[in-house]
Amino acid sequence: MIDLDVLNRCPLPAFVAALDGIFEHSPWIAEQTAARRPFATRFALLDALCATMFEAPREAQLALVGAHPELAGSAAMRGELTAASTSEQAGAGLTRAPADALGELQTLNAAYREKFGFPFVISVKGRQRADIVAELRRRLAHEAEAELRTALVEIARIADFRLAERFAVDDLAAAGREILAMAEALARYSERDDALCCTYLSAAHQATARKLRDWMLQAGLDAQIDDVGNVVGRWASTTPGAKTLISGSHYDTVTDAGRYDGRLGILLPIVVAGLLRRRGVALPFDLEIIGFAEEEGVRFKSTFLGSSAVAGRFDPALLQRTDAAGVTLAEALRGAGHDPARIAALARDPAQLLGYVEVHIEQGPVLLDENLALGVVTAIAGSRRFRVAIRGRAGHAGTVPMYLRQDAAAGAAEIVLAVERLCSGTPGLVGTVGRLEVPDGAVNVVPGRCELSIDIRAPSDATRDAAVDAVLAEIAAVAARRKLRIEPEEIVHADATPCAPALQRRLDAAIRAVTGAAQSRHLPSGAGHDAMMMATLTGIGMLFVRCGAGGVSHNPEESLSADDAALAAAAFAHFLQDDTP
Structure with missing residues (x-):
């Protein structure tokens, strides 16, 4: 296992040695990444290593791709792969493939190398042979530069898996x-x-x-x-x-x-x-x-x-x-x-x-x-939500006496405070007015219309429903006292779990x-x-x-x-x- 604190402080040769094999036969990536230290997490280290790869000259990128073995190729048959590559190909079922499947894969590999000049590279973790063959066929249709980029993305994924094993x-x-x-x-x-x-x-x-x-x-x-x-x-x-x-x-x-x-x-x-x-x-x-x-x-x-x-x-x-x-x-x-x-x-x-x-x-x-x-x-609280429309009578702010007003906003204010009062003091019960509007309101107009939302929740449906009933009764009382038309519409009813x-x-x-x-x-x-x-x-x-x-x-x-x-x-x-x- 790698200790990130040690990796951040160690000399360059030790840094490169610790990351040997993360990128196939390419120690230059670790060498060029060391200057970016320190790394707060292994994910930051991976990002830095991959940035070095993606920022490298095209020739270096081609050499990196070329350092990877062909899937089920001759090196694999001779047992000449790195330990990481051997394990990865075996996990995808490539080393145990029947002769006809191996023949198909090798034919496709040859066509790929002839077109692009480098071996087909894919992160095989989590993929099976049929998936890999299908992807190889799909990528054969790529243009050269797009395929090089795809190969580098796959190498980054391979590096992620290899680095994860060490951390x-x-x-x-x-x-x-x-x-x-x-x-x-x-x-x-x-x-x-x-x-x-x-x-x-x-x-x-x-x-x-x-x-x-x-x-x-x-x-x-x-x-x-x-x-x-x-x-x-x-x-x-x-x-x-x-x-x-x-x-x-x-x-x-x-x-x-x-x-x-x-x-x-x-x-x-x-x-x-x-x-x-x-x-x-x-x-x-x-x-x-x-x-x-x-x-x-x-x-x-x-x-x-x-x-x-x-x-x-x-x-x-x-x-x-x-x-x-x-x-x-x-x-x-x-x-x-x-x-x-x-x-x-x-x-x-x-x-x-x-x-x-x-x-x-x-x-x-x-x-x-x-x-x-x-x-x-x-328990997960059950909720009931309402959209409430309040209709009063608009009037001039300077000429309508206070005792003759049908102020929709004043009625809304009473409802807001009623929700707060009636939903306080009971464990788990909460009530919220999350939206409050005076449509087309003006500073010099008594509000004739107001809209608000009510959200009441509790871990017990009975507790929640009792609070809802109390709030609706208070709304009716406000409507009668202030001569308003108030219409609550229930829009959500979810029971407690x-x-x-x-x-x-x-x-x-x-x-x-x-x-x-x-x-x-x-x-x-x-x-x-x-x-x-x-x-x-x-x-x-x-x-x-x-x-x-x-x-x-x-x-x-x-x-x-x-x-x-x-x-x-x-x-x-x-x-x-x-x-x-």
């Missing part, structure tokens, strides 16, 4: 730093230069999916991107008839996002699974880690597209929904290489599942305020084991999560992790400490290995 996390204390570094690296894939924005099936979104798939492969999982864009990694148990535990969250973002909402729940299980596999741990169940493709609803105004497919609740009618540019969901899926007709087949069988557990930043200040790193979620008691107990035990606390903090989640959709399929559990900056989320200020991430990783590892009933 593999081998203790839970380092897991937190690794998770934060991965989140930082993932944030580079954005639709905006000035902020993190990764909406469903955009170029940034697809690049994020590919990187998550590669990290799953690096952790030793079988990984693929499914037909709704979910990234799925699987660690199969050796236990006969084993059922499956699913863990995950979403990787899409809002338009100006933080780095950890959703993504923590993908990266943390990947890091923990990789570490446990390297330790030789065997789980008595299959572990499936899913990076759900869409939860936020930004592009197509429909949430949970990824998890609804897994839960068997994807609505095919949504395929005709369009984004702001008029692109249908079906067109976007096909453009990303997915087949909408296969989405229905993604549904999991509830009988084969043990449950679903999601790790998530709290997105609130409770744990931060109580100086606690972790908490067990008891309780977490499975058994999974809560298991998470509680994990937190107590890694913190030494006599008891863990239990709290509801006021935000929506993929777990809500997964609860229609199986029992759910959620582990909350403290976030800083006042608990802010959906915001670039969203923060998470490496220590808290490491503690959450330790708790998740304990949760997976806990053998108590």
Whole structure:
């Protein structure tokens, strides 16, 4: 294993020796990259090495590509490949191919070399022989310069896998730093230069999916991107008839996002699974880690597209929904290489599942305020939302006496305060007026019209509904007293989602084991999560992790400490290995 601190300080020869073989027979890349030290993370090191490669003269790039062996070529047959190349080709099934398949591959290799003057290079990790042959045929149609660039991109991916092996996390204390570094690296894939924005099936979104798939492969999982864009990694148990535990969250973002909402729940299980596999741990169940493709609803105004497919609740009618540019969901899926007709087949069988557990930043200040790193979620709050139209009578601000006014804005002010009053004092109950407008308002006009929104949430449907009834009664009283016409329209009604008691107990035990606390903090989640959709399929559990900056989320200020991430990783590892009933 490589110690990054040592690598940053060591003499040039030691630096080059430590990175030997990352780029095939090309030590010049490490030599020229050493001057860019220090590197904060292995991802920064990889970026610097690849920058050296991409910035090199064309002749040096051609020499680098030419240093790679042909797939299943004569050097492979004679056993003359480097250890890394031998392992990679064997993993793709190239060294065990039947004679006719080898003949086809060698014929295509010869045609490729004749056209471009260098060998066909592809990162074979996660690919099988048929996929490689199909890609070789496709790339034979490239122009020379485009193909050289493609070959360099593949070499960068090969370097990523090789570097990951030398920097593999081998203790839970380092897991937190690794998770934060991965989140930082993932944030580079954005639709905006000035902020993190990764909406469903955009170029940034697809690049994020590919990187998550590669990290799953690096952790030793079988990984693929499914037909709704979910990234799925699987660690199969050796236990006969084993059922499956699913863990995950979403990787899409809002338009100006933080780095950890959703993504923590993908990266943390990947890091923990990789570490446990390297330790030789065997789980008595299959572990499936899913990076759900869409939860936020930004592009197509429909949430949970990824998890609804897994839960068997994807609505095919949504395929005709369009984004702001008029692109249908079906067109976007096909453009990303997915087949909408296969989405229905993604549904999991509830009988084969043990449950679903999601790790998530709290997105609130409770744990931060109580100086606690972790908490067990008891339920995901149900919500009811209303659009409220208030009609009064507009009039001249200077001539209508106060006692004769039908002021829509004054009525709205009373409603805002009523929501605050009626939703205070009950644990878990919250009420919000998030939008308040006076359409066509003017400084010298008594408002005749006002519009506002009301959002009421609670972990108990009965608690939430009682608050809604009280608020609606107050609205009726305001309307009568002020002679206003007030029309509340319910636009969202989502029931609360309780977490499975058994999974809560298991998470509680994990937190107590890694913190030494006599008891863990239990709290509801006021935000929506993929777990809500997964609860229609199986029992759910959620582990909350403290976030800083006042608990802010959906915001670039969203923060998470490496220590808290490491503690959450330790708790998740304990949760997976806990053998108590």
